[in-house]
Amino acid sequence: RDLIRRGPGMDVRGHNSQSGEEGEFTSRVNVGMREGFMRPELLNRIDEVVVFHQLGRENLTGIVDIQLQRLRGRLADRGLLLELSAESKAQIASEGWDPAYGARPLKRVIQQRIENPLASRMLAGEFGTGDTIRVDYQGKSFVFEKHAAVGL
The missing domain is CATH 1.10.10 (Arc Repressor Mutant, subunit A)
Structure with missing residues (x-):
């Protein structure tokens, strides 16, 4: 068709x-x-x-979760977990939505604001296998916090 x-x-x-x-x-x-x-x-x-x-802002939360699930999958392959606060998801949705283009800019926002800084920190050795990375939005920037794996 x-x-x-x-x-x-x-x-x-x-x-x-x-x-x-x-x-x-x-x-x-x-x-x-x-x-x-x-x-x-x-x-x-x-x-x-x-x-x-047309997509509205209210539809974006679900789309943000879908896009982040892809990133979570890639991080899981490296033994890392990713958690995002509600504030960080809301900010990603806000920056990734455009009235004319809908959610098209969303993937780019996730890459520029989450993936790229996270990759730089991973290369610097800030995060290791078994860590949980928590992302929050404070002020005007995303904050990445490491929570080490707890031994059993």
């Missing part, structure tokens, strides 16, 4: 449809396609119109 991402219905772009308005929104897109935007040969190949809703 192919996906048409731009064109039809661009005049209604940015319209935040609520669940009750979704049928009306989809109908407006369909009418826009039929009224001259697409030739009948192409229009007949479209099976369905799906409305994608």
